[in-house]
Amino acid sequence: MKYLIPLVFAVFGTFSAPATAQSPVVVELFTSQGCSSCPPADKLMHELAKRDDVIALALHVDYWDYIGWKDEFANPSYSDRQRGYAMEAGRRSVYTPQMIINGTTDIVGARPMDLSKAISEHQTKASPVTLTAVRSGDVVTIKATSTQPNAEMLVHMVRYQPERTARITRGENAGHTLAYANVTQDWKILQQWDGVTDLELDAQAPGDIPVVVMVQEGRHGAILAAAQIR
Numbered sequence: 001m002k003y004l005i006p007l008v009f010a011v012f013g014t015f016s017a018p019a020t021a022q023s024p025v026v027v028e029l030f031t032s033q034g035c036s037s038c039p040p041a042d043k044l045m046h047e048l049a050k051r052d053d054v055i056a057l058a059l060h061v062d063y064w065d066y067i068g069w070k071d072e073f074a075n076p077s078y079s080d081r082q083r084g085y086a087m088e089a090g091r092r093s094v095y096t097p098q099m100i101i102n103g104t105t106d107i108v109g110a111r112p113m114d115l116s117k118a119i120s121e122h123q124t125k126a127s128p129v130t131l132t133a134v135r136s137g138d139v140v141t142i143k144a145t146s147t148q149p150n151a152e153m154l155v156h157m158v159r160y161q162p163e164r165t166a167r168i169t170r171g172e173n174a175g176h177t178l179a180y181a182n183v184t185q186d187w188k189i190l191q192q193w194d195g196v197t198d199l200e201l202d203a204q205a206p207g208d209i210p211v212v213v214m215v216q217e218g219r220h221g222a223i224l225a226a227a228q229i230r
Helices: 041-047 076-089 112-121
Strands: 025-030 055-060 099-102 105-108 129-135 140-146 151-169 179-191 198-202 211-217 223-229
Touching: 025 041, 025 076, 025 112, 025 223, 041 055, 041 112, 041 179, 055 076, 055 151, 076 099, 076 179, 099 112, 105 112, 129 223, 140 151, 140 211, 140 223, 151 198, 179 198
Parallel strands: 025 055, 055 179
Antiparallel strands: 025 099, 099 105, 129 140, 140 198, 151 179, 151 211, 211 223
């Protein structure tokens, strides 16, 4: 694997949630089945997925497919999202595994202590946006208010499979059967919202897999609020 930066991994630990939690903190993991350094980060996602104060999303990228194994969960749009984050932060390259916390904080690889610190820091930050999402049948009703107008806000909706398993037969992880948590699919931008008036909209979400709604500054800015329907 031709990694763009060195990757260092810490020993896994148990995360403890704070006594009080506001809007859940969104952790996006950019990963690939063809990345030999990704399994520790993928494993960490299983721990994050158990928490109520965190929304963990695994976004499988496609730019490692050429080295011998095509990631069956990968979506080119997730690679584009990661590149967008890199451009927003002034980084010149992308890599796996990478975690982005609430759209702004970059964690290299699987580093539980760094991740726990970043999550705690984001939980202390006040947001002008309050967001709720309720599902009735195949319809998700989304409501949001803001105390601060922002013409750049976008309402995102994404769904995920809580667990998926893949048997890897080629590439760096050949011979392994790996389990992945919260594998994203069906990512949509529902609409732009300026926060001047209260938001209320209905979105179609057929089936019963979990739904996540986020209000984000543009496509690659800070995530101001998030809600999850499991």
